[in-house]
Amino acid sequence: MSILIRGGTVVNADRAFRADVLTDGDKVVAVGTSLEAPSGARIIDAGGQYVMPGGIDPHTHMNLPFMGTVTQDDFFTGTAAGLAGGNTTIIDFVIPNPQQNLIEAYQQWRGWAQKAAGDYTFHVAITWWDDTVHRDMGILVRDHGVNSFKHFMAYKNAIMADDETLVKSFRRALELGAIPTVHAENGELVYQLQQDLLKRGLTGPSSHPLSRPPMVEAEAANRAIAIAGVLGTPVYIVHVSCAESLEAITRARANGQRVYGEALAGHLIVDDSVYASPDFDFAAGHVMSPPFRSKHHQDALWHGLQGGNLHTTATDHCTFCAEQKAAGKNDFTKIPNGCAGVEDRMAVIWDAGVNTGRLTPSEFVKVTSANAAQIFNIYPRKGVVAVGADADIVVWDPEGSRTISARTQHNKGGFNVFEGRTVKGIPTTTVAAGKVVWRGGQLMAVEGAGRHIDRPAFVPVSAK
Amino acid sequence: MSILIRGGTVVNADRAFRADVLTDGDKVVAVGTSLEAPSGARIIDAGGQYVMPGGIDPHTHMNLPFMGTVTQDDFFTGTAAGLAGGNTTIIDFVIPNPQQNLIEAYQQWRGWAQKAAGDYTFHVAITWWDDTVHRDMGILVRDHGVNSFKHFMAYKNAIMADDETLVKSFRRALELGAIPTVHAENGELVYQLQQDLLKRGLTGPSSHPLSRPPMVEAEAANRAIAIAGVLGTPVYIVHVSCAESLEAITRARANGQRVYGEALAGHLIVDDSVYASPDFDFAAGHVMSPPFRSKHHQDALWHGLQGGNLHTTATDHCTFCAEQKAAGKNDFTKIPNGCAGVEDRMAVIWDAGVNTGRLTPSEFVKVTSANAAQIFNIYPRKGVVAVGADADIVVWDPEGSRTISARTQHNKGGFNVFEGRTVKGIPTTTVAAGKVVWRGGQLMAVEGAGRHIDRPAFVPVSAK
Amino acid sequence: MSILIRGGTVVNADRAFRADVLTDGDKVVAVGTSLEAPSGARIIDAGGQYVMPGGIDPHTHMNLPFMGTVTQDDFFTGTAAGLAGGNTTIIDFVIPNPQQNLIEAYQQWRGWAQKAAGDYTFHVAITWWDDTVHRDMGILVRDHGVNSFKHFMAYKNAIMADDETLVKSFRRALELGAIPTVHAENGELVYQLQQDLLKRGLTGPSSHPLSRPPMVEAEAANRAIAIAGVLGTPVYIVHVSCAESLEAITRARANGQRVYGEALAGHLIVDDSVYASPDFDFAAGHVMSPPFRSKHHQDALWHGLQGGNLHTTATDHCTFCAEQKAAGKNDFTKIPNGCAGVEDRMAVIWDAGVNTGRLTPSEFVKVTSANAAQIFNIYPRKGVVAVGADADIVVWDPEGSRTISARTQHNKGGFNVFEGRTVKGIPTTTVAAGKVVWRGGQLMAVEGAGRHIDRPAFVPVSAK
Amino acid sequence: MSILIRGGTVVNADRAFRADVLTDGDKVVAVGTSLEAPSGARIIDAGGQYVMPGGIDPHTHMNLPFMGTVTQDDFFTGTAAGLAGGNTTIIDFVIPNPQQNLIEAYQQWRGWAQKAAGDYTFHVAITWWDDTVHRDMGILVRDHGVNSFKHFMAYKNAIMADDETLVKSFRRALELGAIPTVHAENGELVYQLQQDLLKRGLTGPSSHPLSRPPMVEAEAANRAIAIAGVLGTPVYIVHVSCAESLEAITRARANGQRVYGEALAGHLIVDDSVYASPDFDFAAGHVMSPPFRSKHHQDALWHGLQGGNLHTTATDHCTFCAEQKAAGKNDFTKIPNGCAGVEDRMAVIWDAGVNTGRLTPSEFVKVTSANAAQIFNIYPRKGVVAVGADADIVVWDPEGSRTISARTQHNKGGFNVFEGRTVKGIPTTTVAAGKVVWRGGQLMAVEGAGRHIDRPAFVPVSAK
Ligand SMILES: [Zn+2]
Ligand SMILES: [Zn+2]
Ligand SMILES: [Zn+2]
Ligand SMILES: [Zn+2]
Ligand SMILES: [Zn+2]
Ligand SMILES: [Zn+2]
Ligand SMILES: [Zn+2]
Ligand SMILES: [Zn+2]
The missing domain is CATH 2.30.40.10 (Urease, subunit C, domain 1)
Structure with missing residues (x-):
């Protein structure tokens, strides 16, 4: 047709x-x-x-088993919501449990993704290390169209990667022509701050941002960049949320290092005043990591996109409903981390970015699809x-304009961090x-219509 | 055909x-x-x-009357040399004398350029200010395909623009959809340092870099950027030669300001040891402003290109022969400033940039043509x-490889700052x-085959 | 006794x-x-x-003829108010009219200062240049106990010093063992922005900060520092009010340059929301240059004091009463610039600095007296x-605590920018x-009890 | 007497x-x-x-058991050499083996120090963590005059402290009124780089600096500073050797954080060309960590001292003779790390610092004794x-002048990194x-004449 x-x-x-x-x-x-x-x-x-070009959200979690529960959106509802928002491709994450075989985990996620309505592809997380991990990274790159690996520097006692794993995995990625990506937060500091807050009886969601201050994020970003710099590999920092973290990227780029940064639509638009709400559901509904930050940091992120020090925008789409969030009613560290967004990313960034003069339409395309496609090597297909x-x-x-609301959204979860915001565009x-x-x-998404997009390894350009 | x-x-x-x-x-x-x-x-x-894409050199001076003499290369020999080097377009400069009518000067240069073998277009310098200048900037943009204006912050008692002129011209450019560009050196400091050096009997070419230290350049770059930032206009800094100047650009870009920077092939490759030569012709042959800098600054410039804080590469092609340079035999301030390069730019940047892994071939295209075309609004024609x-x-x-030499070059002037360098590519x-x-x-350049390329004013993108 | x-x-x-x-x-x-x-x-x-140690306010203007009027506080009322606040020495300014003989102006101010109740000494402003200025700077240093010279980079068409004057005066200061100080604002930009605002009908005091944005200040600070750096002289930046200006200082210091910065009590405590007041007297009462800034800048200034990049605290004490301020009722550019503070400086800095843990008591002494005494060479006498x-x-x-108010203050002017603030300490x-x-x-100030404090030129330490 | x-x-x-x-x-x-x-x-x-004031070297290792051997200088010969150089106090390190009781280790070092000819005091290293360490830190502060604890972020599989230990120890120090200090190098990266180099057959001393590039140091400095910043404790970075590490300190200080930095005399004077020597004894004689760096970094360190971002100068005095160094003949990772210096620190810093105009004599005193005394709370006794x-x-x-040589030095080890340098002063x-x-x-050092200097915990100043 x-x-x-x-x-x-x-x-x-x-x-x-x-x-x-x-x-x-x-x-x-x-x-x-x-x-x-x-x-x-x-x-x-x-x-x-x-x-x-249809949007590419390089950071989503559909059907994610996390903190003892599973996200509301599966690959069908999540990608369908994306289509309603002009987003035609997602890059999701395979997150093996520590000790789980990588290929097995990968196949698990591929299975879940069969029902996707839009195109998808996967970063694979390196949550532990041994020789089989080293081997399986190779298999994933060669045989399964994976060219990026994710590393969590947070989530101590769970999926946190220590420096040894980071070094070994980054080096392996370099040798395979894959790019390492990191969730940059110092997991040890987060853990200690959480324990402190709980001990002091500060158990509500307002403690969440206190346990993850900007310096905790910036430290990890700087560390990942240093490791990448020493090894000579590019690196991509997911969900950069604060000025200090961005500065680490900016410094490295100014020194000629190939570092890429991703900003979340939420971090660009929503500020940390949400955590002060006395309404648990509202405050908990905004619990994600890194947390929302103050206006100062939002301005910095926009400047990062404008100046070319941040490259992509994503959502970290990860939907938990109120019942799930309630698991942390008495302990903010048990609130499942995550917020939706895949449906609204394009619109809120257009509204806050293009309508304000911060971005030209072409720059909008760069940060909503073209840069992601280039960084993850699916350009010019996407x-x-x-x-x-x-x-x-x-x-x-x-x-055109519309007012965003959980009542009218297509994704699940019953909550929207942009609730009530009217966007033009x-x-x-x-x-x-x-x-x-x-x-x-009208949404005409078809379950299973989405395709897995193989992403080839990076090979140097040659005229031969 | x-x-x-x-x-x-x-x-x-x-x-x-x-x-x-x-x-x-x-x-x-x-x-x-x-x-x-x-x-x-x-x-x-x-x-x-x-x-x-054929190279675009956004900074050349063919047929330039300067410091009481005229450059060796006219528009034919200069553009022809460019063609031999893979460079198909130049952006040259109309430089009115203070008090000279802009349109008159513009026509003068257009006349000289008739004989060009390759395409050309012009930045027009604003060297003085009154209401006619304000008016004529408008005429140039509307009727003559000019969308960029040049400002010299150096050359006191000649073509130096003071802050009042900078502010008024930048504001006028903004209103016209044109971009201001600046030669950033604090002319007052240069002048005073020159006088000091001469008084101390330091009259040789080795005094040239001493009279123009990096801080003199960085100050002016920072000032031009501040003025542009306050007025809300983009700005383009020509021939960024030192780390401190680049830092001013990098800071502004990190704050979301639209600032562009240009590096010269010479500054990227040649270091300031040349001025220590006891051979006057050799040392004077390298006298240009800003002067060549130490390796530290060269590294910084490469990092600027790699990290996206510098955008274009140029040459400031401006050929004076030994006889002309000899005017400053007893007073370095009288050595005509300028060096050739349009023929060698592409090759030396490929060799030092791509062969070393600093730039990918696509990044090479960005900094040798695509970025210049976009910044000066002749993309995607060029x-x-x-x-x-x-x-x-x-x-x-x-x-392929060749050894660069004044003996084999096509441009005039009899001197080459890359003399003896063997390039691969x-x-x-x-x-x-x-x-x-x-x-x-074999060079098959045809006198007069070059065309003036009109550059339209910048207008915001609209779907209407 | x-x-x-x-x-x-x-x-x-x-x-x-x-x-x-x-x-x-x-x-x-x-x-x-x-x-x-x-x-x-x-x-x-x-x-x-x-x-x-008694406080040293290194920046006051008693009995100042400015913008067609004279400040309310003369040397008696001004220094007496200082004594009530624990401040025992002021450094005031001799500000010759352009073309006025320096020694004559100096004697004028010395005459006015006879009635001072506390000790005083003078910076002398260099507002113009010729050979007599060069000569008289020498006389002031050798014979009159002056070791610092002030330069206004703002106030175009009045006392603004251009780059030529800055270069010549800084160089002369270096040769005399005196330190240059600067009021850093780009006077040309201020002037153009003022004209723009007036043309657009924005004539009220809320336009004052719009005419002097941070970049205008930072540009000038950076320029003064660059000139000083090139010439090899130390430099002291008065009333640093914004993050960007402080960054220029911080950068230079990190490069080993001897640059000193002064913060005003007002800038540390009061934010720019005051200019939004619909009450002309209130808003105009806060008109000074640079203007008050947002909280972001206040935080930066405190960090500057804590990290050793700012060295002194002052007030720019300069009292105009409501009648005087009313001169700018219909044109904010005619509001006499200036606010009081000498009486409250020590208390507000203690309260906001020591009580909050930002400064130790010893650091309080550094920034309220010791550093000023050392920088201006009256240590350890003061x-x-x-x-x-x-x-x-x-x-x-x-x-101890008290609530600051114009109703109870000892200085004249009938206005207090710290009105209503209760300080502890x-x-x-x-x-x-x-x-x-x-x-x-009880204030027991005695008219005429104050003494002029000679400040010797700086000479290198020697064991001989 | x-x-x-x-x-x-x-x-x-x-x-x-x-x-x-x-x-x-x-x-x-x-x-x-x-x-x-x-x-x-x-x-x-x-x-x-x-x-x-007599010099204070805040970083020495006398009688140190390290890498399977013991340094040549014991507390007598080491402190005696210090006295010959004008250095009257050292701060040495108690370094417990992992799992060793802190008090036991402390007593061991106190025993070795009995023979000291000059005054001494100890930082105690935290090389492992459990509840007894927490307890014993308290005992050391209360009963043994210890107010600083050292943390090695390098030396994986030996004394390296992981993030958990850093966080817990820093927090404990804060609660005790003690200051944490760190050897900042990312031990994981060093280890991996060492293994790489050895695998590639690069076993000689020239591999030493390659295994510890500046980014490895800067990462760790930044991490320690972030942890300290999050916890609200001051922190002291020992032997800052590179520009990037200094920048981490400078940034934090500019943000108001209390961070102190130490430069080694060796890093200020000696550059990394020493590792290129084909003479194993010469190259290995310079093996210390961090390694010597290029001139660029030396300039940065001097700027750090001038601008107040570095505070103390030390030596890391740690003498191994040629026979000991020879343990690494075939494997540079086995060369005992360490160089002498306590005897020469004052003279080389005077010569390169004061004679060149970088430091005034008062600034020399700051960085050779007064700052160390204040930071480690023995001022104004010292x-x-x-x-x-x-x-x-x-x-x-x-x-006065002398030429430094191992032949005439008083310390042991038979090697001097300043060999042949003639100092004036x-x-x-x-x-x-x-x-x-x-x-x-003539040296009249008396064995046992040195005294342990108790250093009290930091308590906030109070007027009560
Ligand atoms: Zn994450
Ligand atoms: Zn995520
Ligand atoms: Zn130029
Ligand atoms: Zn030019
Ligand atoms: Zn002022
Ligand atoms: Zn003033
Ligand atoms: Zn160490
Ligand atoms: Zn050590």
Whole structure:
């Protein structure tokens, strides 16, 4: 089937220009002015609208077993919600238990993901180390389209990677042409601060940010960057939430090191005043790590995106409902960490980024799809509207608006950290793999329509 | 006429890929695998080679009247030398005398440029201020394809712009959709340091760098950036030569300000030991401003290019012969400032940048053409190998090598700051405006073949 | 006459220790435990209190003709108010009109200062340049006890010093063993921003901070530091009010440059929300330059004092009454700039600095007297409680408190930027030149009792 | 017995002044002009010389069992060498084996120290953790005059402290009024780099610096500072050797954190070219950790001392002879780490610091004694020439000179990293505890004359 998107302004990372876009099957086959519609083609009028690459959320957790429970969104509901928001690809995480065989865990996640409505691919977490892990990293890269590995520097007594694991895994990744990514928080400090707060009787959600101050995050970011720098590998820091952490990235980049940083939509928009709420459900609903920060840090993150020191925006989409959050009623350390967002990322970043003049439309495309596609080596299949690229396209109406609410959202969990925020700039049509999956407020997601996207290892460019 | 460049690896800023490239007239008309050669097409075998956008040198001075003399290279010899080096476009400077009418000066330069063999366009310098300057900036933008204005913060008692001029001109540029650029050196300090050195009898070329230490440059860069920041205009700093100046840019960018920086091939490669030479001709041959710096600063500049805090590479090509340089035999302040480079820029940056692993081929394209094209708003006409772009292409043999020397160079001046350096990675073919102008070591530059490239004012992207 | 201060804790910059302090005439003659009171000595019980060097306010303007009017406080009322606050020495400013002979201006100020109740000394401003200024700087240093010169980088069309004056004056200061000081704001930017605001009809006091944003200050600070760095002279930046300006100092110090910074009590305590007041008198009452800043900048200033990148605290005491401020009713640029503070500096800094744990008592002494005494070369005559030092002492009750108000203050002007603030930690006794001048809430200031303090030129230490 | 040091220029941290100094027993009893010599007093002519507090080396290892051997210098020879160089106090280290009882280890070191000729005191290392360590830290502070604890972040599989130990020990120190100190190098990275180098057959001493690059040190410094910052404790970083590590300190200080840094005389003077020597004994003789660095880092360290971001100078005096160093003939990781220096520290820092204009004599006193005395709470007993202070004095001839050599040194080990360096500025007399122990080139050190100096816990200043 063909789709002709007519009369819009195509926005890519490098420029914006008037053009029609024609798809055939799951590919873009033409980008140009006054394209003819093949017979049977569906025509979508994009007049006065932008035509952009579908969003890539490089950080989601669908169907995640975590802290003794499982997230509300599975791969179908999660990716479907993403499609409603103009997001056509997610990069999720395989998180083996310590001692669990990597390939086994990987297959588990691949199984869960069968039902996805949108495209997906996986970072694989290195939560422990022995020779089989070393071996299986190789197998994943060679045979399973994995080119990135995740490391948690937090979550002591669970999945925290110590320096030895970081060094060994980073080095292995380098040798395989894969990129290490890190959740940067000093797990030991978090743990000690949590114990202190609990001892002092400060058991509510307002203790959550106190147990994870910016310096705890910045320390870990700096450490991961130092290890990567010494070994000569690039590194990608997930969910950079504070000025100090960003400064570690900025310093390293200014020294010529290849360091990438990711900002979450939540961290860019929501501030830490939410934890002061006396309403447990509300405060706990915002418990994620790193926590929301003050306006000062939000400004810093925007500056990071503007100045090229942060590269991607994500959500860490990880939905727990009120009942699940209630597990931490008497102990904030037991509140399952996580918030939703995959459905709203594109809109809130457009609203707070483009409408305010912080980002141009092209820069919006960079930080919502193109950079992620390049960093994780699925460009130009993803991240650009161009001939040969996947037909993953969002038609964006800069004049449309909607008010975000848990009541109207498509993802599960019953909570939304952007609740009540009215955004201007919304997706009117989402095309995924050449199919219209969202149009006129109707979601047409199909369970199982999503495909696993193999990501090849990085190999140096050669003219040979 | 058509040219089919076959079998190479196309390198653009966003990626590298195997593809043939077909031109027709002065445009690229196809980029793809296994392209058919139209009848009569010239076929160029690019097997094992890179096919890249022709270089853009955003900072040259051809035919420049300066310090009482005129540069050796006129627009023909200068652009022809550029073509031999894979450089197909230059951005030169119109520099009105204080009190000279801007339009008159602009026409003067346009006249001199008629003989150019390669494409050219002009920054116009604002060397004085009154209402006519304000008016004429508008005329240049609206009617003459000028979208950038240059400001000299050095050269006291000549073309130095004081803060009042900077503020007024930057503000005017903002209102016109043009970008201000600056030569950043504190002219007052330079002047005083020169007088001191002369008084102390230190009249030789070794005094040149002493009169322009890094802090003198960094101060001015910081000032220009502050003025731009306060007014809300982007700014472009030409020939950033030292770590401290780069730090001013890096700080501003980290704060979200739109600041761009340019590094000269000379500053990236040549160090300040040249000024210690007892051979006047040799030392004076290297006299340019800012001067060459120590290795520490060179490393910093490379880091700036790698980390995205510097964006373009240029040459400040400005050729004076030994006889001209001899004007400063007894007073270094009278040595005409300037060095050549347009012919060697691409090769020395490839050699010191790509061969060393500092830059990928795509990053090389960014800093040698794509970024300049975007910053000065001639993208995607220039700066990318894509359908619809100008047929300005360089075919690059990463295995070829040559030894740079004034004896074999095509530009005038009889001196080369890269003398004796053997580079690996050379242009085997240059196509400019759809014509083969350099191939197999033969230069086929045609006087007058170059075209003025209008650069439109910046207007915000809109879907309307 | 002798005074024995008994039972207190002496606080000097290097340590705190239990000791009695005995004065004789205008000098301290003994510091030790269990000192005997000479017959006739007045005994002051300092039990439970601190005994510290009298404050030195290195930045005041008494009797200042400025913007067409004269400050309310003359040298008597101003220094008397200082004594009530534990401040025993001020460094005021001689500000010649452009073209005015320096010595003549200096004598004018010396005349006005005859009536001072506390000790005083003068920075002399360099507001213009010719050979007589060069000569007179020498005369002031050699014959008049002046070792510091002030430069205004703001106040265009009035007393602003351009780069040429800065360079020449800094160099002259270096050769004389004097230290240059600067009011750092880019006067051209301030002027243009003021004109813009007025043109846009934004004539009220809320425009004042908009005309002097942080970048305007930071630019000038950076420039002054660069000039000093190039010339090799130390430099002292007065009233550092923002993070960016402090960063310029911090950078230079980290590079080994001798740069000193001064913070005003007002900038440390009061934030810029005052300018939003609809009450003209209130808002205008806070108009000074640089303006008050946001909390972010206040935090930065405290960090500067804590980390040793700022060295002194001052007030820029400069009192204009409501009638005077009303001159700018319809044009904020005509509001006389200035606020009082000499009476409250010690108390507000103790309260916000020591009571909060930011500063130790010894660090309080450093930033309220010792550092100023050392930087301006009147140490150890001033700035330490030690044998041989001037008997300028404040007895400080850390438990005492008072509420600051214009209704109860001793200085003129009828306004107080700290209005309503209750401070804990107050001077119970001030001894100046061996006389009790403040005790039990009674001010015993004597007109004319103050002395001019000669400040010798800096000469390198030698064992010869 | 009394000593009258006559006619010199006393240099303290706050100023320099002409005065005679009189001692009685082990104390200074008078500082003033024209002091009378009591009968029987020994008179020392200090005309044309400086009279300064005896040096404090806050980082030595006498009699250290390390890497399977014991240092050549015991407490007698080591402290005696210190006296010859004007150094009257050392702070050495008690380093318990993992699992060793702290008090037992402490007593062991106290026993070894009985023979010291100069005063000494101990940092105690925390090399492991359990409840007894927590308890014994308290005993050491309360009963044994210990107020600082050392943590090694390097030396994996030996004495390395992991993050858990760091957090717990830092917190315990805070509660006790003690200061944590750290050897900052990421032990995991060092270990992995060592293994890599050995595997690649790079077994010689030139691999030593490659296994400990600056980033390895900076990471650990940053981590220790972050932990201290989160917990609210001050922290002291020993042997800061590189720009990046210093930057971590500078950043933290600029944020108001109480962080102190120590530079080694060796790192200030000697560069890393020594490791390139083909002479194993020479190269191995320089093996210490962190290793010597390039000139760039040396400049940074001097800037750190000048700008107040580094506070003390030490030596890490730790002497191994050639036979001991030879243990690493075939494996650089087995070369005992350590170099001498206690005898030369004062002279090389004077020569490279004061003679070059980097430091004033008062600043020299700060970084060679006064700051260490204040940071480790033995001021004003040590670190100042003042009534009541210990009679630890060095008379310094700024015109005297000597050439440093292992052939003429007093310490053991047969090697000197400053070999052949001629310094101007030497101690002509050292007085320790009121006794002349060095004069006219004769060393009169007495075994056992040194005393343990109790260092009290830090308690907040109070007027009560
Ligand atoms: Zn995470
Ligand atoms: Zn996550
Ligand atoms: Zn220039
Ligand atoms: Zn130029
Ligand atoms: Zn001022
Ligand atoms: Zn003032
Ligand atoms: Zn160590
Ligand atoms: Zn050590």
